[in-house]
Amino acid sequence: MEKKLRNFNITGMLFILPAILIVILLLIYPIFSSIYFSLTTKNLIRPFYDFVWFENFKFVLTNPDFYKAFVNSIKWTFFSIVGQLFVGFSAALALNRIPRFTGIYRTLLIIPWAFPAIVIAFSWKYILNDVYGFLPNLLTQLGITSSNINFLANPDLVFIVVVLINIWFGAPLFMVNILSALKTIPSEQYEAAQMDGASPLQVFWHITIRHVRVVIGLLLVLRTIWIFNNFDILYLITGGGPSDNTTTLPIFAYKVGWGMKQLGVASAITVILLLFLLGICFLYFKLLDKWERDDR
Amino acid sequence: MNKKLFVLFLLILSLVITACGKEDDTSNQGSSGEFDGEITVWHSFTQGPRMEFMQSAADAFMEEHPKVKIKIETFAWPEFYTKWTTGIQSGQVPDVSTALPNHVVELIDVDALVPLNDVIDNIGRDRFYEAPLQEGTIDSDNFSIPLYSHAQVMWYRKDLLEEAGLEVPKTWEELFETAKALNNPPNLYGLSVPMGSGDMMATRFLNFYVRSAGETLLTEDGKANLTSKSAIDGINYWVKMYNETSPEGSVNYTVLDQANLYYQGKSAFDFNSGFQIGGVETNSPQLVDQIDAAPMPKINESDPDNGIETSNIPVVVWKNSKHPEIAKAFVESLYEKEEYIEFLHSVPAGMLPALKDIAEDPMFLDEPTIQKFDNAVKIISEAVDKGTAIGMENGPSLQSGIITSQSVIEKMFQDIVLNSVPVEEAAEKAEKELNDLFDMLSR
Numbered sequence: 210m211e212k213k214l215r216n217f218n219i220t221g222m223l224f225i226l227p228a229i230l231i232v233i234l235l236l237i238y239p240i241f242s243s244i245y246f247s248l249t250t251k252n253l254i255r256p257f258y259d260f261v262w263f264e265n266f267k268f269v270l271t272n273p274d275f276y277k278a279f280v281n282s283i284k285w286t287f288f289s290i291v292g293q294l295f296v297g298f299s300a301a302l303a304l305n306r307i308p309r310f311t312g313i314y315r316t317l318l319i320i321p322w323a324f325p326a327i328v329i330a331f332s333w334k335y336i337l338n339d340v341y342g343f344l345p346n347l348l349t350q351l352g353i354t355s356s357n358i359n360f361l362a363n364p365d366l367v368f369i370v371v372v373l374i375n376i377w378f379g380a381p382l383f384m385v386n387i388l389s390a391l392k393t394i395p396s397e398q399y400e401a402a403q404m405d406g407a408s409p410l411q412v413f414w415h416i417t418i419r420h421v422r423v424v425i426g427l428l429l430v431l432r433t434i435w436i437f438n439n440f441d442i443l444y445l446i447t448g449g450g451p452s453d454n455t456t457t458l459p460i461f462a463y464k465v466g467w468g469m470k471q472l473g474v475a476s477a478i479t480v481i482l483l484l485f486l487l488g489i490c491f492l493y494f495k496l497l498d499k500w501e502r503d504d505r
Numbered sequence: 506m507n508k509k510l511f512v513l514f515l516l517i518l519s520l521v522i523t524a525c526g527k528e529d530d531t532s533n534q535g536s537s538g539e540f541d542g543e544i545t546v547w548h549s550f551t552q553g554p555r556m557e558f559m560q561s562a563a564d565a566f567m568e569e570h571p572k573v574k575i576k577i578e579t580f581a582w583p584e585f586y587t588k589w590t591t592g593i594q595s596g597q598v599p600d601v602s603t604a605l606p607n608h609v610v611e612l613i614d615v616d617a618l619v620p621l622n623d624v625i626d627n628i629g630r631d632r633f634y635e636a637p638l639q640e641g642t643i644d645s646d647n648f649s650i651p652l653y654s655h656a657q658v659m660w661y662r663k664d665l666l667e668e669a670g671l672e673v674p675k676t677w678e679e680l681f682e683t684a685k686a687l688n689n690p691p692n693l694y695g696l697s698v699p700m701g702s703g704d705m706m707a708t709r710f711l712n713f714y715v716r717s718a719g720e721t722l723l724t725e726d727g728k729a730n731l732t733s734k735s736a737i738d739g740i741n742y743w744v745k746m747y748n749e750t751s752p753e754g755s756v757n758y759t760v761l762d763q764a765n766l767y768y769q770g771k772s773a774f775d776f777n778s779g780f781q782i783g784g785v786e787t788n789s790p791q792l793v794d795q796i797d798a799a800p801m802p803k804i805n806e807s808d809p810d811n812g813i814e815t816s817n818i819p820v821v822v823w824k825n826s827k828h829p830e831i832a833k834a835f836v837e838s839l840y841e842k843e844e845y846i847e848f849l850h851s852v853p854a855g856m857l858p859a860l861k862d863i864a865e866d867p868m869f870l871d872e873p874t875i876q877k878f879d880n881a882v883k884i885i886s887e888a889v890d891k892g893t894a895i896g897m898e899n900g901p902s903l904q905s906g907i908i909t910s911q912s913v914i915e916k917m918f919q920d921i922v923l924n925s926v927p928v929e930e931a932a933e934k935a936e937k938e939l940n941d942l943f944d945m946l947s948r
Contacts (some may be wrong), residue, residue, distance in 0.1 A: 254593045254615050339754040340691060340771055349691075357691050359754035364923045448703030450912075451756050452919035468911055469945060470590070 240483070246476040253470035265477035275478070277453060278461035285372065285457050286437045290429065292376035297383020298425075302417075304384070305391045315388065319381040330445030333374050337361055361447055364454050371446055371455055378442065379432065386428055390421040423504070426497045433493070434486055458482050541572040542828040544600035544835065548577070549585045554851035562848075566838050573831055593617060600826035601836060604819055606640045606894040607906035609649045612821065613641070614903060619822050620646040624833050628840045632860045634890060637817035640897055649819035650836060651859035653849060655778035656815040656888035657713070658881070659802060664795040665693070665773050677714065677742055677802045680774065684750040687773040695750030696774040697766050698743050699758035700918040705895070705909040706760055707743070707918045709814065712895050713776065714739030716813045717803050722914075723896040727904050729939035731914070731932040740928050744921055756919055776801075778816065779854035779885050782878055798881035800888065812891030812898075817859065842868075854878050857889055907942050 247265055251258040269275050300318060304311055321329070339345045339359035348354045360370045394416065402412045440459040443449070449456035449464070456464075458478060466475025546563065550556050556579055563575035578599070580588055586608065592598040593615065604612065612618050625633065625647050633651065641649030659680070661673060665687055674680040684695025699706035711731075712722055718735035730736055747755065755763070767775035768788035775781065779798075786793050801813050820839065822832045839845065840860065846869045849856045853874035858864045864886060869875070875882055896905025908914070917935035920926040926934075 253590050254611060254617075256593075256615065340694075340752050340766065341769070346691075357753075359752070359757075362754045362756040362923075447757070448701060448759075450702035450916070450919060451700075452916060452923050453702075464911075467587075467590070469907075469942065471945065 243476045243479050243483075246473055247480045249473045251473040251476070253466065253472050255470075258473065261473070265474045266481070268474055269477050269481065274453065274456075275458075275461065278456045278458045281368075281453075281455065282437055282457040282459075284368065285375075285439075285443070285455075286433060288372045289375040289379060289436050290432055292372065293379040293383050293432065294425065294429070296376055296380035298387055300380065300384040301387035301391055304388050315385065318384055321378045322381050326441035327445060329374070329378060330442055334361070334446055337370065362451055364452060367447060367451065367454050371443060374446065375436070375439075375442065379436070382432070383425075383428055386424055387421055390424040391417070394420045419504075422500055423497065426493065426500060430490055430493045430497070433489055437486060437489075438482070539572055540570040540828075540831045540834065542831055543574040543576065544826065544828050544831050545576045545578060546835070547585065547588065547599040547602040548579055549582050549603050551579055551581050552852070555848070558844075558848045558851050562839055562844060563835070565844070566835050569838075570831075570834075575835065596825060598823050598825050600828060600832040601820060601822055603652065604649065604821050606649075606817060606819065606897060606901070607909060609641045609819060609821060610901045610903055611906060613643055613648050613901070617824055618648040619824050619826070619829055620648055621650055621822060621833065621836070622647050624822075624837050625650055627837055628860075632862055634859065634861060636812075636815065636890070636893055637819070637859060640817055640894060640901055641819055641821075643901065649821045651817040651819045652839065653856035654815060654817045654859055654889045655780065655855060655857055656885050656892050657709070657776050657778060657813055658798045658800060658884050658888050660767065660775045660777055660781050660796060660798050662770075662773050662792070662795050663797055673799045674802055675800075675806050677717070677804060680802045681742070681746055681749070684746065684774055688750045690752065692771075694752050694766065694772045696746060697755045697758065697763055697772050698747040698751040698918075699755050699760070699763040700747070700915050700922070701757045701759040701762065702912040702915045702919065704759035704915070705912070706758065706763055706915070708895060708909055708914040710743050710776070711736070711739050711914055713801060713813055714742055714804075716811055716892075716898075717801060717808065719809075719811050721896070721898045722908055723899065723902065723904055725899050727902055727943065729904075729908065729936045729943070731917070731936040731939070732929070737928060737932060740918070740921070740932055743918065744928065747918075747922055756922060779857065779878070779881060780852065782854050782874060782881070783852060797878075798884050800884055810887075810891060812893060813888060814895055815889050815892030816894060818856075842866075850875075854882050854885070857882070857886055903946050904943050907946070908939060911939070911942055913938050913942070 246258075248262055249258045249260055249265075304314055304318075307314065324332075335341070336343050337345065337360045339357040339362070342357070345354070345357035345359065349357050358366070360366050398416050399412060402416060407415070437457075438459055439457075440463065443455055443457060444460050444463070447455040449460040459482070462475045462478040462482070465471050465478065546559070548556075548559050550559055559579075560577055563577050567573055567575055582605070585603075589598060589602070589608070589612075598617070609618070622645075625638070628650075630638075634654070637651035637654060638647055640651075641647055659674075666673065666683070669687060671683050671686060672679075674683045680696070686695075687693060688695035698710060701707075708722070715722055715730070715733075715735050718738070720730065720733055720735045722730055722736070724730050731740070752766070755766075758766075763775065764777060764781070764784055765788070766772045767777070767781065768784045770789050770792050777784075781796070781798075782793070785796055800810070803810075820836050822829055822836060826832050839848070842863070845858070845860070845863060846866070849858055849863070849869060850872050853872050858869060863869050894905060896902065896908045913935050917931045920934075921928055921931045
């Protein structure tokens with residue numbers, strides 16, 4: 210105990226105290242205020258509210274729109290992540306093979322990340338517009354479609370289209386990070402595997418994947434949280450429609466919180482969202498730990 | 506006992522001093538009777554000339570009252586709403602602002618505004634139209650003053666009708682037949698029916714039909730009306746119009762998408778106020794001579810002229826204001842004849858006067874666009890006089906905000922056209938959803 214106290218560095222603590230306070234203010238406070246308001250009738254503009262304990266959770270969990278939004282969120286996250294990983298990984302493998310101008314290709318491929326969400330959303334809305342849009346008119350002129358299709362108004366297509374836009378937007382992040390990990394793989398390992406007669410698939414699985422899986426795991430954790438919580442691109446492109454086909458949980462929470470001004474109910478939705486994401490992250494980190502132990 | 510009395514005396518004395526201090530704090534006029542203080546004005550006029558007018562009005566007021574400072578802040582309507590809803594929580598609200606009628610109702614509900622009866626009386630109560638004043642009136646307290654008005658009317662393309670030898674439609678059925686006859690996608694659509702869930706356009710269109718039948722989307726007891734015969738007929742009508750004359754993508758259209766289609770010359774008919782002129786002028790100047798307005802269609806030509814939808818954009822003074830007298834004086838200054846007409850002319854034919862005498866004043870009427878579109882201005886002025894904001898036909902209510910902001914009617918239309926839900930079933934579901942949302946207001 211005495212040794213522990215002796216090792217306690219007060220000066221060091223004082224240096225990191227401001228950072229700790231900022232973290233508490235910026236991270237902990239919003240979480241606790243959300244939890245607190247989820248138990249109240251907090252309204253966006255009315256000054257007074259009452260405690261209703263778990264009434265808001267009951268309201269949310271018995272609301273069919275919540276489940277529709279929840280399923281949409283899971284579909285949106287799953288297909289976006291799988292698509293981004295596939296495209297990003299493929300692009301990284303291709304770039305890793307190119308001996309020259311890798312930097313230029315990498316810069317070109319990262320361009321989607323350089324655009325603000327509002328630019329991306331309005332550009333795609335314009336490209337896909339069935340009256341003036343470039344793509345529907347091109348498809349009609351090429352004879353592929355008999356009349357202009359509106360990709361964002363068709364309930365069978367809209368979800369696929371927004372997921373594809375999200376893949377286009379998010380794949381570069383996977384590409385850049387996986388490419389960096391690929392560059393760290395010692396070429397001797399590939400040479401040794403070749404000499405041992407390993408098949409390309411075995412080489413890919415036992416060397417390439419093994420070296421990049423921790424990076425991929427971390428990317429999956431981060432992107433799952435970001436995509437599940439993503440609001441701007443989806444809302445700006447579709448507004449959650451048509452007919453709630455693209456309403457995810459953040460959009461649902463926004464509509465309840467800002468549209469209905471029911472901040473208490475919106476907070477309950479975000480608390481449920483938080484618990485769900487914590488559960489997912491727990492599983493991811495378990496897997497990451499296992500991979501890291503295996504690597505050691 | 507004496508000690509207790511002494512403490513009580515001190516307490517009362519401190520309260521008196523505090524009260525006096527507060528009086529001093531909120532005093533707007535110095536010993537000379539001159540205004541003294543700083544006020545913040547929020548407005549939503551993001552376009553050049555209107556924005557410039559607000560600044561010049563503030564400059565003129567500051568010149569007249571040298572000890573007053575006016576800080577002008579401009580926000581587009583969606584941002585504006587976010588600003589004040591969050592501002593109310595933190596106390597960061599302005600002294601004066603523009604608002605939409607639905608905002609005014611919500612602000613009255615949370616006791617955020619001061620009555621402006623004295624300002625209205627100073628300007629001249631008789632000079633205002635009655636309906637716009639009523640939109641911000643609770644128990645004879647006027648919480649808002651209409652700054653300008655506009656109303657929804659039918660816009661059409663004269664050249665297209667002439668080429669096809671068709672008349673300007675007067676009934677809904679005639680409109681359908683004419684729009685269908687002109688429909689030639691993808692070059693031209695007869696009439697776009699917007700249903701985007703990020704806006705209130707489908708609610709607006711349904712309201713046109715229901716109001717023309719003499720009914721309202723909100724009943725007198727504040728319930729939603731989507732299942733009456735007129736409402737069901739209206740839903741069927743717009744679904745039919747969507748299927749026959751509208752771009753498929755209009756299921757996602759918001760107000761801007763809808764207006765753009767007409768501005769680009771891609772639709773033969775549209776509904777809008779006089780702001781339509783400026784939009785066409787900017788986007789397709791070659792079409793300006795080909796557009797005109799007509800009164801809203803009716804179910805039968807002989808039906809009475811029921812007021813449809815008027816938008817009265819008001820100004821309000823916030824209760825949080827430290828200088829309410831300065832704020833009120835500034836509001837009053839906006840209605841000085843010459844300056845007011847200059848303001849209205851910044852969007853000619855788009856912003857119509859809230860004052861009856863100005864509407865007939867030669868100085869207001871003597872403007873090139875207003876003269877060129879005199880027929881449209883006359884039709885819009887007549888419509889302004891009779892209509893109200895959607896859901897405010899029976900006076901201001903919080904329900905009117907819900908019916909236009911929650912996209913329930915938009916989703917109902919989307920369910921019908923995209924998921925083939927039967928009209929009656931979709932209408933019943935949407936009506937119940939709206940009534941449930943109204944019940945939530947009391948939480």
